[in-house]
Amino acid sequence: MPQIGSFTLLLALVLSAYAFLVGIIAIVRKDDRLGETARRAGIAVWIAVTASATALVISAFRNDFSLAYILEHSNRALPLPYKFAALWSGQEGSLLFWCWLLATYGFILRLRHKVDTRLVAHASVIMSGVQIFFLLLVNFAAHPFAMTVGAIPPDGNGLNPLLQYPEMVIHPPMLYLGYVGMTVPFAFALAALIMKYPGEKWIHITRRWTMVGWAFLTCGIFLGSYWAYKVLGWGGWWGWDPVENASLLPWLTGTAFLHSVMMQEKRGMMKTWNMWLIFSTFLLSILGTFLTRSGVVSSVHAFAQSGIGVWFVWFMAITFATCVFFYVKNKDHLRSEHQLESLISRESSFLFNNVLLLVSAFAVLWGTLFPVLSEWVQGHKITVGPPFFNKVNIPIALCLLLLTAVGPLLAWRRTSTESLKRNFLVPAILALLTAVVLAFGGMKPWADIANFYALVAISLSVLVAATVFSEFWRGGRVIARHNNTNVFAGMVQLTRRNTRRYGGYIVHIGVIIVIIGFAGSAFYQSKEKEMGFGDKMNIGPYTLVCRSYTQDDNPNYRSETAMLDIYKNGKKIDTMYPQRRVYKASEQPATIVANRSTIEEDLYLVYTGVNPDTGNPIIKAHLNPLVWWIWAGAHILVIGTIIALFPNMQASKQALTEKERARALAAAGRTGSTAGAD
Amino acid sequence: MKQTRYAIVRRVGLLLLAASSLALLMGAGESQEARVDYLGHQMMCVCGCNEILLECNHVGCTYSSREIDELKQMVAHGDSDKVIYAAFVKEYGPTVLAAPTTTGFNRVAWIMPFVVFGAGLAIVVFVVRTWKRRIAPRPVAGITEAPPEKLGEFRDRARKDTEL
Numbered sequence: 001m002p003q004i005g006s007f008t009l010l011l012a013l014v015l016s017a018y019a020f021l022v023g024i025i026a027i028v029r030k031d032d033r034l035g036e037t038a039r040r041a042g043i044a045v046w047i048a049v050t051a052s053a054t055a056l057v058i059s060a061f062r063n064d065f066s067l068a069y070i071l072e073h074s075n076r077a078l079p080l081p082y083k084f085a086a087l088w089s090g091q092e093g094s095l096l097f098w099c100w101l102l103a104t105y106g107f108i109l110r111l112r113h114k115v116d117t118r119l120v121a122h123a124s125v126i127m128s129g130v131q132i133f134f135l136l137l138v139n140f141a142a143h144p145f146a147m148t149v150g151a152i153p154p155d156g157n158g159l160n161p162l163l164q165y166p167e168m169v170i171h172p173p174m175l176y177l178g179y180v181g182m183t184v185p186f187a188f189a190l191a192a193l194i195m196k197y198p199g200e201k202w203i204h205i206t207r208r209w210t211m212v213g214w215a216f217l218t219c220g221i222f223l224g225s226y227w228a229y230k231v232l233g234w235g236g237w238w239g240w241d242p243v244e245n246a247s248l249l250p251w252l253t254g255t256a257f258l259h260s261v262m263m264q265e266k267r268g269m270m271k272t273w274n275m276w277l278i279f280s281t282f283l284l285s286i287l288g289t290f291l292t293r294s295g296v297v298s299s300v301h302a303f304a305q306s307g308i309g310v311w312f313v314w315f316m317a318i319t320f321a322t323c324v325f326f327y328v329k330n331k332d333h334l335r336s337e338h339q340l341e342s343l344i345s346r347e348s349s350f351l352f353n354n355v356l357l358l359v360s361a362f363a364v365l366w367g368t369l370f371p372v373l374s375e376w377v378q379g380h381k382i383t384v385g386p387p388f389f390n391k392v393n394i395p396i397a398l399c400l401l402l403l404t405a406v407g408p409l410l411a412w413r414r415t416s417t418e419s420l421k422r423n424f425l426v427p428a429i430l431a432l433l434t435a436v437v438l439a440f441g442g443m444k445p446w447a448d449i450a451n452f453y454a455l456v457a458i459s460l461s462v463l464v465a466a467t468v469f470s471e472f473w474r475g476g477r478v479i480a481r482h483n484n485t486n487v488f489a490g491m492v493q494l495t496r497r498n499t500r501r502y503g504g505y506i507v508h509i510g511v512i513i514v515i516i517g518f519a520g521s522a523f524y525q526s527k528e529k530e531m532g533f534g535d536k537m538n539i540g541p542y543t544l545v546c547r548s549y550t551q552d553d554n555p556n557y558r559s560e561t562a563m564l565d566i567y568k569n570g571k572k573i574d575t576m577y578p579q580r581r582v583y584k585a586s587e588q589p590a591t592i593v594a595n596r597s598t599i600e601e602d603l604y605l606v607y608t609g610v611n612p613d614t615g616n617p618i619i620k621a622h623l624n625p626l627v628w629w630i631w632a633g634a635h636i637l638v639i640g641t642i643i644a645l646f647p648n649m650q651a652s653k654q655a656l657t658e659k660e661r662a663r664a665l666a667a668a669g670r671t672g673s674t675a676g677a678d
Numbered sequence: 679m680k681q682t683r684y685a686i687v688r689r690v691g692l693l694l695l696a697a698s699s700l701a702l703l704m705g706a707g708e709s710q711e712a713r714v715d716y717l718g719h720q721m722m723c724v725c726g727c728n729e730i731l732l733e734c735n736h737v738g739c740t741y742s743s744r745e746i747d748e749l750k751q752m753v754a755h756g757d758s759d760k761v762i763y764a765a766f767v768k769e770y771g772p773t774v775l776a777a778p779t780t781t782g783f784n785r786v787a788w789i790m791p792f793v794v795f796g797a798g799l800a801i802v803v804f805v806v807r808t809w810k811r812r813i814a815p816r817p818v819a820g821i822t823e824a825p826p827e828k829l830g831e832f833r834d835r836a837r838k839d840t841e842l
Contacts, residue, residue, distance in 0.1 A: 234733040355798035363791035370787045385776035392791045
């Protein structure tokens with residue numbers, strides 16, 4: 001297997017180099033046949049990388065510890081799904097996985113080359129360029145098929161215990177699909193700039209691919225957050241860790257692009273801005289990978305430090321230089337067709353939205369890199385942690401929320417203040433009422449800044465929900481009247497007629513639900529107590545009673561579990577089992593959190609350890625309000641994105657009718673010729 | 679009329695004053711526990727776990743339990759936040775603070791995002807104003823009714839402009 005894996009990796013590199021170089025020659029010479037060979041070589045890259053990745057997975061299944069990577073990241077007792085997940089659990093394997101995803105995206109792109117053969121040919125060359133870089137890495141800097149030095153041990157070191165969770169089998173692929181997915185819009189955008197692509201088709205393609213990457217990135221970020229919440233056992237879901245921040249950066253710039261691209265599609269504006277947003281999104285994806293893998297910033301999630309950081313720096317420098325070169329060469333092609341006419345318009349709301357998203361991205365990047373900067377300037381590192389990121393980003397997020405509410409009420413070009421007042425009055429009154437009710441209903445915004453932010457966030461969320469609902473309601477009512485159906489059927493019809501707009505609104509609903517969940521964190525509680533048999537702990541409305549604690553042993557780990565009865569208002573409602581494991585292969589401990597999630601709050605129990613004097617377990621209980629909303633909002637967010645990706649009903653019907661018409665004409669032609677022959 | 683308006687303004691002013699006094703009184707009753715909770719979230723555990731001090735969940739972590747005990751003692755002693763931070767920095771180094779201080783070069787960390795924010799907003803306003811000035815006035819005379827065959831094209835344009 002190692003030989004097959006190594007050979008196919010080298011073969012993939014050669015094929016990529018062919019697809020890149022011959023692709024360029026074919027474009028320059030305008031030789032379609034040569035271009036076709038480059039396209040096929042690109043497709044063959046996918047086959048070669050798939051073979052290589054399969055070889056690594058089979059080696060993990062076979063416990064082939066002659067491979068250093070398998071020795072480091074697997075062991076005999078590891079369950080099969082985690083052996084599969086070992087593919088992306090270490091530096092070398094995850095880079096191979098990255099190569100495979102990139103090859104898969106390239107495979108799809110090349111199969112769909114008839115969308116626009118010239119544009120795809122250019123994009124394919126760029127994809128090959130990126131593919132070459134990652135294949136060089138896995139072939140020469142971080143080889144997944146490197147052999148074990150010395151005698152082969154009978155068992156492996158095992159997978160990091162923090163990675164032995166079902167979420168970890170899905171989270172990295174999703175995140176990588178998002179990161180790698182940003183290569184496709186980058187390739188199309190750069191291709192369009194290089195070839196001075198006439199028309200706007202490229203921007204439609206780029207936008208759709210960005211949405212795909214963005215959706216995966218969103219899934220990856222939320223799954224990572226869920227994993228941190230369920231696994232790390234500190235009771236939170238976002239710690240502003242450098243690796244978490246790295247995933248947020250391309251997400252923020254990608255979100256900015258998905259908004260500003262509408263200005264280009266509708267009004268032919270912001271072409272340069274959009275081009276650079278896409279370039280930045282791709283470069284930030286690579287920067288995120290660089291931060292995770294180079295050891296430049298310290299993080300609990302980072303891979304082991306290695307020398308591949310220099311490779312990434314060169315790659316980013318070359319990519320940036322290429323982008324600047326073609327931009328300077330062809331910038332005339334990106335001239336705006338229209339200009340802004342008013343500050344109170346949809347266009348300016350997108351502009352402000354972009355400024356806020358980019359400032360937020362800057363703040364996250366700045367905070368992440370500031371410890372490095374501090375070391376250069378002051379000679380010592382400092383910590384830039386949650387207090388900094390929260391103080392800087394929460395006000396920005398609240399401004400964004402306000403814009404999310406106002407934006408849909410603004411018309412393109414200009415909006416009269418009268419119409420704004422008319423549309424805004426009811427939602428504003430609702431939001432104000434919410435603020436008053438919450439303030440005097442126990443939220444006390446004057447008691448703490450966190451309470452104040454929570455109150456503003458929830459009130460603004462109501463404002464957004466009201467404006468979005470009014471949009472659905474108005475449109476749904478018109479359709480219902482026209483089609484003689486009810487308003488809800490009208491709303492469904494409305495969404496199907498303009499999936500992008502109403503899918504986008506559903507995404508906004510998802511965002512506000514997530515934000516309501518975030519706001520709940522202002523009111524969390526936690527308690528820690530040693531709990532012997534029959535001991536009680538009170539937290540919020542809950543009483544925890546220790547019924548028993550036990551120990552267990554299996555080939556993979558030893559475990560200690562507490563059994564706690566949960567009472568609410570004097571009535572037993574549940575029994576929970578927080579657990580602590582020690583994995584035998586690595587002798588590393590891990591917590592298995594017991595979580596009781598309801599729409600109001602999560603009762604989150606962590607088995608933190610045993611008192612060595614008494615032998616009793618120590619239990620930490622967290623009461624986290626509204627966490628359920630975060631995961632519910634994330635689902636809605638993804639559903640909204642999927643809806644937005646679907647073609648409009650009218651457009652697809654029209655396309656169908658045209659196809660039918662063509663088929664009918666062809667049939668008629670056939671009949672006619674037959675008749676003629678007769 | 680003027681007097682009535684003055685009375686309303688005075689009443690609103692008094693109401694705001696009363697509300698802010700109430701808020702201050704509520705804040706004055708801050709317990710020691712709440713201070714430990716606040717300060718414990720402004721500092722890090724220094725064992726290398728990169729976690730906020732009160733969120734470090736490592737079993738038997740000697741660093742966090744020692745730090746928390748020291749923090750509790752200092753809060754019980756009535757030390758100010760500044761004194762507590764300085765004592766922790768002296769003992770554990772500058773990385774014990776979870777956020778940059780607002781002194782010396784560290785100030786740059788706080789200022790930059792807001793400078794960029796201000797600059798971004800200023801650029802947007804400037805660009806919008808410049809573009810607005812550039813727009814040529816539209817001719818008012820010589821407008822003729824659009825021919826019927828052009829209406830379809832106009833309708834398509836209107837649909838495109840209003841569908842988002």
